[in-house]
Amino acid sequence: MKILDIFEATGSNSDVILNYSWTRSGDVLALGIAEFTDSIKIELEVNEKTKAGNVAYTILGIKMYVMEWNAKGNGSWTYFGDEGEVLSEGEWTIQRP
Numbered sequence: 001m002k003i004l005d006i007f008e009a010t011g012s013n014s015d016v017i018l019n020y021s022w023t024r025s026g027d028v029l030a031l032g033i034a035e036f037t038d039s040i041k042i043e044l045e046v047n048e049k050t051k052a053g054n055v056a057y058t059i060l061g062i063k064m065y066v067m068e069w070n071a072k073g074n075g076s077w078t079y080f081g082d083e084g085e086v087l088s089e090g091e092w093t094i095q096r097p
Helices: none
Strands: 002-004 016-025 028-035 040-047 053-059 062-069 075-080 086-092
Antiparallel strands (some): 002 016, 040 053, 053 062, 075 086
């Protein structure tokens, strides 16, 4: 699905401001969102059966953030620098009563 700039829309690909894509393979749904110059991308994968998944945020071709979670909702996140080095990371745990 492509979202066009309503002020410049002529029907050409140059008018696309956001591009959404999705695929399904078995129980895994993959969703991609890209800004019109492809300089910002968000890629999400979720197993619809287990609810485990991950999301990655990329700027100018450099992966900046990654989050991953398991079927219980526990997970981790990592923030990367421009050279791919880990700048910070952490984990979370779901507390259920």
